[in-house]
Amino acid sequence: MFRLNLWKIRRFLVKFGGIGRAFAKSIAVAEWKWRIRRAYKMPEATGDIRAVVGEPFFVPLYKLFLSYGGVFRLKFGPKSFVIVSDPLVAKHILKDNSKSYSKGILAEILEFVMGKGLIPADGEIWRVRRRAIVPALHRKYVVAMLDLFGRAADNLCKKLDTAANDGEDVEMESLFSRLTLDIIGKAVFNYEFDSLSNDTGIIEAVYDVLREAEARSTALIPYWNIPIVKDLFPRQRKVSASLKLINEILDDLINICKRMVEEENVQFHEEYVNERDPSILHFLLASGDDVSSKQLRDDLMTMLIAGHETSAAVLTWAFFLLAQNPEVTMKLQMEVDSVLGDRLPTIEDMKNLKYTTRVINEALRLYPQPPVLIRRSLGNDVLGQYHIKKDEDIFISVWNLHRSPHYWADADQFKPERWPVNGPNPNENTENFSYLPFGGGPRKCVGDMFATFEIVTATAMLIRRFNFELSVGAPPVGMTTGATIHTTEGLKMTVTHRIRPPVIPVMQVPMLTVVDESGLIKSYNASNGSVTVLNPAIQEGKLNQNEININE
Structure with missing residues (x-):
């Protein structure tokens, strides 16, 4: 309460100009010093390192959170991390004091993959690239993408038709990865990966580099920085080959698009879309974006990996949850039948697929992608009541925030309700940092609307046509991590054609008055099936010519 009041006082003083701002600054400095003086020693988690690395790292972090609280230090070997599971502290780092934190170890981990792309970049590079990329995601572009989402999902439906006809089980995680890769290929590069039909090798290449990034985040010795030693490890040679494949594809796409832009003679404007090539790459090149080929490739690599990896993971876990909650699936199917019928979704449908969106909101709560956000302090600060110094590496556990029993009733249960x-989309709440499906603050994901519409479209179209069940005899669905949460052995499902209930037309019949055996006079409304008793006390009399006796 004390902090809140000081914040209000500072806001009030700022309105009075220079003198007011000076007083507000003095109060802020005094508050900061007071917080420093009252800071306590941060709890430190101790134990065997194998307890952390023996399973997906965010799972033991949850167990430690229940023991040590919302802010604690985790040390193993020479490495030390501050683990944050408190929404107020997360808000302080991501929003209120975001300029005092960099991506830190995340930038170091991803540098070999994404270079200075939008996710790992910091400072001025991030600001410049964000200003260039965000305008490409304008409404006209998103509308164009809805058609792409629908057609791509329809391609997956055709593939599932064959499996359903043949009675074969399918591994849905890999299919979702192929679906989202095909979407991101067209949306970002105007490139037809066609991975649902052909194995280009690009998916496995992407997974190779993501798995390597996670391995490097917890490695005690950065041996990959030693050229001679690095080449001795088969895994490193495989990662190098995967990166080479991805970069060659990106270079080809950039060159193709540059030639197309040079050939066209169209005035660029803020909602510019090329009908032949509505991709983000085309927008950036047509805008005259002054960027080096290396930076452009870094940006595209970031969009390629982050854009398809996260959406595929969300779909995987959403369908895992739906398979275990048939009552949610039935409610979802009823909404989709009502809103879409047999056509592809439009931008207007996104407003009406409300329950579908809530299903995805809830899937993201239980299986956030990514499960952890990483930052590094650029100076001294206080997190809650604990003082931290410059260059502290911080893990904000989105998994812990989303499953905390302190903030969620029935935290581990899947409850879209x-x-x-009819309430606001929880992703659009900028103050509640107990829910961070796309991050928060200035560095919140710029493609959150794109991803949400993509996932809602795919979910609606698949659920409309098929029933999904976990395959009998398949191994339990376990978790492992790359940059997102994967299954350990895939999501094996039995897919069957759904028989939709027939739509029975309502006859336009006027309200009828009838008399039953006991003599009660009733009014029957054919449009909604309601019956009203007109004479609770039995009355005598005869029906007139407009009345019909229900017993005749």
Whole structure:
């Protein structure tokens, strides 16, 4: 309460110009010093390192959170991390004091993959690249993408038709990865990966580099920085080959698009879309974006990996949850039947697929992608009541925030109804940092609307046509991590054609008055099936010519 009041006082003083701002600054400095003086020693988690690395790292972090609280230090070997599972502290780092934190170890981990792309970049590079990329995601572009989402999902439906006809089980995680790769290929590069039909090798290449990034985040010795030693490891040679494949594809796409832009003679404007090539790459080149080929490739690599990896993971876990909650699936199918019928979704449908969106909101709560956000302090600060110094590496556990029993009733249960369908989209809440499906603050994911519409479209179209069940005899669905949460052995499902209930037309019949055996006079409304008793006390009399006796 004390902090809140000081914040209000500072806001009030700023309105009075220079003198007011000076007083507000003095109060802020005094508050900061007071917080420093009252800071306590941060709890430190101790134990065997194998307890952390023996399973997906965010799972033991949850167990430690329950023991040590919302802010604690985790040390193993020479490495030390501050683990944050408190929404107020997360808000301080990601929003209120975001300029005092960099991507830190995340930038170091991803540098070999994404270079200075939008996710790992910091400072001025990030600001410049964000200003260049965000305008490409304008409404006209998103509308164009809805058609792409629908057609890509329809391609997956055709593939599942064959499996359903043949009675074969399918591994859905890999299919979702191929679906989202095909979408991101067209949306970002105007490139037809066609991975649902052909194995280009690009998916495995992407997974290779993501798995390597996670391995490097917890390695005690950065042996990959030693050229001679690095080449001795088969895994490193495989990662190098995967990166070479991805970069060659990106270079080819950039060159093709440059030639196309040079050939066209169209005035660029803020909602510019080339009908032949509505991709983000085309937008950036047509805008005259002054960027080096290396930076452009870094940006595209970031969009390629982050854009398809996260959406595929969300779909995987959403369908895993739906398979275990048939009552949610039935409610979802009823909404999709009502809103879409047999056509592809439009931008207007996104507003009406409310329950579908809440299902995805809830899937993202239980299986956030990514499960951890990484930052590094650029100076001294206080997190809650604990003082930290410059260059502290911080893990904000989104998994812990989303499953905390302190902030969520029935935290481990899948309940889309916890989000009112007529309420605001929880992703659009900028103050509640107990829910961070796309991050928060200035560095919140710029493609959150794109991803949400993509996932909602795919979910609606698949659920409309098929029933999904976990395959009998398949191994339990376990978790492992790359940059996102994967399954350990895939998501094996039995897919069957759904028989939709027939739509029975309502006859336009006027309200009828009838008399039953006991003599009660009733009014029957054919449009909604309601019956009203007109004479609770039995009355005598005869029906007139407009009345019909129900017993005749």
